[in-house]
Amino acid sequence: MSDDATPVHVGKRIARARKRRGLTQQGLAQRAKYSRSHLAQVEAGHKVATPAFVAAVAAALSVDPAEIYGQPYRGHTPHEDQVHGAISDLRRAMACVDVGPDLDVPPRTLDQLAAAIDAALQLRHQARHVQLSARLPALIEELTWHAYEVGGPRAWTLLNRAHNIAASLTRRLGYNDLSGQIMERAAVSARQSEDPHLPLMITHRRALLMMGVAAYGPAVRLLDRSISRVDRARLDATEVLGSLHLRAAVVSARGRRPSDAWEHYEQAVEVSRAAGGPSLDAHGTDFNPGNIAIHGAAIALELGDLDEAVRRDEQIPAPLLAGLAAERRAHHHIDMSRVHVELGNYDTALERLVAADRTAPQMTRYHPSARSVVTHLVDMRRTVHEALRRLHARMSA
Structure with a gap:
């Protein structure tokens, strides 16, 4: 390699x-x-x-x-590389526009596909990239067939959920072009779903791609526009509004706009508090007090306030963190490894990376920030700890 x-x-x-x-x-x-x-x-x-x-x-x-x-981080062997095996199949699934694909067997029913989407969302929360990538192409092809050949809001809603999961996975694996293409298809399925909140959640997810190319101002403006369009009377309003505020907070922080970042964060806190702090996940955002708390540390990190990030991390109760999806816990550990490596706390940085790897090994292996921290720790150490050696070896495979 x-x-x-x-x-x-x-x-x-x-x-x-x-x-x-x-x-x-x-x-x-x-x-x-x-x-x-x-x-x-x-x-x-x-x-x-x-x-x-x-x-x-x-x-x-x-x-x-x-x-x-x-990226993408490829492996030496078929086993190490299998997470990428579905990418060509996803590209083929995206080729069907305005018409359903030819299927080798009759598609599953919408009830069966809805259950399969729920299972896929759980795999995403568990950051099990390999297992998720194996299921997504068939899900999208079958739902595309239902949407174009039969129609109906439910088919489009389920297809939108599949699109969003696929866009998230491909972005994490470094296929930004494919992720952007899927997001465009998701925008279509959101409009066809007849659910007024689904187009707003497209902005929530598209903002990540925009943040990756430093388009902070446009991303925040889109998020602000979506926030103004949330229908407070709908059952999912708390999750939609709160998650949009959290995304706007992180994007604002990355764009070095601290007052806007903390204002959006406090708005998300207030939305959760007014709703009684439930755990909401109708849109796959895992909106709950624990996720809000780790966003506070992430915002401080993005603003370069490392001491504040550490302070907020230390104030998160262990049960609150433990209650989060594996994907969110691992992401927080990776963020905090960045904090501690910048502070020169190399032992703590390694501990957080090991915790991330223990929580979600596939996510940690393919996360660019985790790899950057591992590389830095290897370069800065005279002797490489066995745990660090294992991480480095897996990431170099």
């Missing part, structure tokens, strides 16, 4: 892309709005490349952030 496919060369990839475009470090730093010294430290491997930094550099270089990260 080439160096570009390993987790050890994010800085080198940036340097190579910069040189291909004939830019000096100073020239790229000015375009990306970072200091030359920061860029030099990342290129040399002395500083972790944060998602905000990668987004800024990728935009300045006119490349996909996945190119900077070296």
Whole structure:
């Protein structure tokens, strides 16, 4: 496997892309709005490349952030690479527009497909990427057949749920082009569903792709527009409104707008408090007090307030964190590993990575930030701890 496919060369990839475009470090730093010294430290491997930094550099270089990260992360063997096996099948499923696909066998009923979608959502919450990727193409093809050949709001609603799960998975694996294509199809299925909140949730998910290319201002404006359109009388209004505020808070923080970030965060807290703090997941957002709490730490991290991120992390009750979906817990551990590696607390950073890997090993293996932290810890250690060696070996496979 080439160096570009390993987790050890994010800085080198940036340097190579910069040189291909004939830019000096100073020239790229000015375009990306970072200091030359920061860029030099990342290129040399002395500083972790944060998602905000990668987004800024990728935009300045006119490349996909996945190119900077070296995604998709492929394996040496069929077993290690099987998570990518469904990508071509998903692309084929997306080829059917305005007509249903030809199916080898009759499609399952909508009741059966609804149960299959629920099971797929659980796999997503558990961050079981391999198992989820194996199921999605058939689900989307069968639901596409129902939507175009039979029609009806329920078929379109179920297809929208499948689209959203597929868009999330492909984005996590680094197929941003495919994820964007699926999101466009999701926008169509949302409109056809006759559910006024589904188009708003498209904005919630599309904002992640926009954040990845440093389009913070447009993303927040779209989210604000969706927030204003929430129908407070609908049963799912609490989850929709609260999750939109949380997404706007994170995007605002990544865009270095602290007052907007904390204002949106407090709005989400108030929405949850007014509803009695239930756990809501009709749209797959896992909107609950625990998820809100870890978002507070994430916002502080994105704003660069590392001490505040640590403080908020320490205040999260263990039962609250334990009650979250594995996907959310692992993501929080990875975020906190970023915090502690920046603070120079390398032992704690490794502990959080190990916790993430124990919680959701597939997610941790394919997460760019986890790989960046692992690489940095390997480079900074004189002796590599066995747990770190195992993580590095798995990520380099």
